[in-house]
Amino acid sequence: MLMEPNSVGLVEPRLYAFGSPEAPLVLDSGRTIGPVELVYETYGQPNAERSNAILICHALSGDAHAAGIHDPHDKRVGWWDNMIGPGKAFDTERFWVICANVIGGCKGSTGPQSINPASGKPYGGDFPLITIGDMVTAQKRLLDHLGIKRLFCVVGGSMGGFQALEWSLRYPEQVHTVICIAAGAHLSTQGIAFNAVGRHAITTDPDWQGGHYYGTAGPVRGLASARMVAHITYLSELKLNRKFGRRLQSADRLSYDIHNEFAVESYLNHQGTRFTERFDANSYIYITKAMDYFDITRTYGPLKEAFARKKSRFLVISYSSDWLFPTAQSREIVRALIAGDRDVSFVDIDSPHGHDAFLIDIDQLTRTVSAFLDGSQRSQPLESKPPAR
């Protein structure tokens, strides 16, 4: 077991179910799902008023397991373990940190793999299309259940950043501060294009079978292709170059083989294959669609006006080498917040790690987030200490 003093240690995923078939969750599309289950984890303790809650929103392929370990023998920690724990950026000595798997996902929350009450079989391709707003609405139900009236902070990177922004717009009274990392007010045209290629690879894989492939191998080849192309967009050109360059797999000699001759090719193939072992192809489709749909302007009108009505404090963070969500996209949000006379901090972190930097370049992120949360605590003191365990 990880005995590091700054680990949250053993954590247990929990399940919250709501929305009976008679009172289902109404989605932005007008369709409904019910019952809805959400898998979530919590780290740290609530204070008496439950005013110290921080909601962590995960990215496309993330899940509720953001920190700690599930089993004493676990070799892997949660995906943002370096950010969540005693004394870390999201300090579990002070905050009650919560992370839930999004609906549409494949990590325990209701998604295409779940049983469709109408058929008694997995939804598969019959799962309704969802939006970032739907994910947030489901999270709101969880927070109501947990007795949280107002989040001290909602935070996320990439698609998690979309959710954080959506929270501030959909439930403005319930959000004290927002941290939006490596995201934007919408996905770029190029981002939609790359998602479209990924979905094309999956849906044209004969093993997809219209999404009704559970119990069979499923479209693992298409999903691997989809992940490969997406993975390229997560890394900067500089990082790809430094990490692989034109290095060959075998003794620096061309083998004149169609497959995997260059190190970068072999790496991507490996990433693609590994992904199919841990992620569901339908969830990939539904979640990338939700990302494509996200568009603050479409839903809430011009950015400036959308944000002007809100009261949250914002921290916006971009990474210099992120070409999936270039810094310009963060600046667009910041300009709108400033124009709307909102309280906003903005940091463009210099990093070679591309879009994935928010999972890797933790030092400056930690300093920035800690300072912002400290400042936010001054503007809204936490009413009481967490109760003793």
Next chain:
Amino acid sequence: MLMEPNSVGLVEPRLYAFGSPEAPLVLDSGRTIGPVELVYETYGQPNAERSNAILICHALSGDAHAAGIHDPHDKRVGWWDNMIGPGKAFDTERFWVICANVIGGCKGSTGPQSINPASGKPYGGDFPLITIGDMVTAQKRLLDHLGIKRLFCVVGGSMGGFQALEWSLRYPEQVHTVICIAAGAHLSTQGIAFNAVGRHAITTDPDWQGGHYYGTAGPVRGLASARMVAHITYLSELKLNRKFGRRLQSADRLSYDIHNEFAVESYLNHQGTRFTERFDANSYIYITKAMDYFDITRTYGPLKEAFARKKSRFLVISYSSDWLFPTAQSREIVRALIAGDRDVSFVDIDSPHGHDAFLIDIDQLTRTVSAFLDGSQRSQPLESKPPAR
């Protein structure tokens, strides 16, 4: 029939065959192919000394049909018709312009679709892997056959630029001038990565069948995915944005449909499908591999030294919004040429059209190429006028 005065008009593809099974073409890999057929076209007339020949090298999905029409009813002209013809950049009143389909291709020259003399069946996946050098070696045989001792100019964009550079290094005495457009001394790591995704999509398509799919539908789904991802890299983000933005296919309302909801998605799907009607999946694999392999430094040593020994005059052209071959890659070549005390002109053309600009942004390209060819003619006058037709 196109009656424009500046069209080369009706052209007829020709075939040149060489390399009997007893005296085959020896490839860079050490493997051999024979017989080898090359489909080519010529525009304009040779002068008496055949010293006015310009070899046009095509890009990945191009072919020998660079200008004019094949049939009076043709609605489409050759792929660089706006650059080749009387009074155009490659002026057929002065120059004898030649374009040949590369080996490994699927437009008439020997490639995976050709009959393997060893089996009496198409090569398919047994076709040997080829290099840019192999393509150039085959072109050299054609030029020998045509009685051309020295090219006045060899020119190409993208993979055509690779071939033009290779010509200057492999046959330095046979090249007076080189025009390298939207290319570089090698493909970037990211470029290899995108090619790898495309090949993964094709080779994991069950219809690929190890490349032995002729007589069946073939891996059209994988090939479409491959083309879609490549197509994104040919366009600039700016152009994608301007052309499609976040426009929806249907009445600006989300239809909550998994397929083709955004205009950019529909466009890419259309491009992918159309490509499968005109291109062979195996050729796509072989030609992208040849692009991955191309690396002047690997073959000829450090760039400066590689170019220092050569005598050609160079024109290097890049496009400001090309992110597949960024301007920096052209600058690298230019710096090496200058360091090697070579005669080089360099123009970075400001364009929103990305990598494809060399097929679209013709005005400045025409001015640049014309001025360069005029200057090159002063340094090596064409000995005689073309004979009267």
